[in-house]
Amino acid sequence: MIKKIIYFTAFTISMGLLEAAIVIYLRALFYPAGFEFPLKSMPSYLITTELAREAATIVMLLVLAWLAGTNSHTRFAWFIYAFAIWDIFYYVFLKLILNWPVSWFTWDVLFLIPCLWIGPVLAPVLLSLLMIVIWALILYFNHSAYLKIDSRDYGLFTLGALIHIVNFCWDNAMYYFNSPNREQLSVLHLTYIPQTYNWFVFGVGSLFIVIAIIRIFNNSRNLTKVLKEGQLF
Numbered sequence: 001m002i003k004k005i006i007y008f009t010a011f012t013i014s015m016g017l018l019e020a021a022i023v024i025y026l027r028a029l030f031y032p033a034g035f036e037f038p039l040k041s042m043p044s045y046l047i048t049t050e051l052a053r054e055a056a057t058i059v060m061l062l063v064l065a066w067l068a069g070t071n072s073h074t075r076f077a078w079f080i081y082a083f084a085i086w087d088i089f090y091y092v093f094l095k096l097i098l099n100w101p102v103s104w105f106t107w108d109v110l111f112l113i114p115c116l117w118i119g120p121v122l123a124p125v126l127l128s129l130l131m132i133v134i135w136a137l138i139l140y141f142n143h144s145a146y147l148k149i150d151s152r153d154y155g156l157f158t159l160g161a162l163i164h165i166v167n168f169c170w171d172n173a174m175y176y177f178n179s180p181n182r183e184q185l186s187v188l189h190l191t192y193i194p195q196t197y198n199w200f201v202f203g204v205g206s207l208f209i210v211i212a213i214i215r216i217f218n219n220s221r222n223l224t225k226v227l228k229e230g231q232l233f
Helices: 004-032 044-068 072-098 124-142 152-178 199-231
Strands: 109-113 119-120
Touching: 004 044, 004 072, 044 072, 109 124, 119 124, 119 152, 124 152, 124 199, 152 199
Parallel strands: none
Antiparallel strands: 109 119
């Protein structure tokens, strides 16, 4: 297991470097003075390529998790761990190479599927740390004790994730739909400049995820205790 974790982590860190390299090239082309909002215009074929690249990255993470996991629970755990390490080290390499972001609250384009995700860097980093906690919890009980995780736990994870996605997309989506010149805006909403991030909604989404973590820990610990006591008799 230790070797698997080391190899898996090395692979996902490398993916973080590749992601950072692509962004560095794009910024050299379109933001030579430094990245800032509003976004610069890009040819449609580059936007399509970026969308395809992001989709391909998710497929790569899913395949990697499928190979690493032994059941649906551990595959889910390995997927979110891969996503978290990839995301964290993406920012690590950008900081090392470009000295960016300048602060934890620097705005960034986080994702493009199914819409434009925008938020301060701190938000995805905190979510990545939360995903690592979930991964560690599931793997520990799955391999060292008895794991108990049910549909309600996955429902809480899904609800929390959806709240975060809506929070990342909401402001710029409303900007797009409320614009009188909507038909002239591209998929990247080129005139949008983010102002505030809703940390309250972030907290609500994170709370659902934390509740699921607590449920899994308590239920798995109790199941482990019952089963081990039963084995003594």
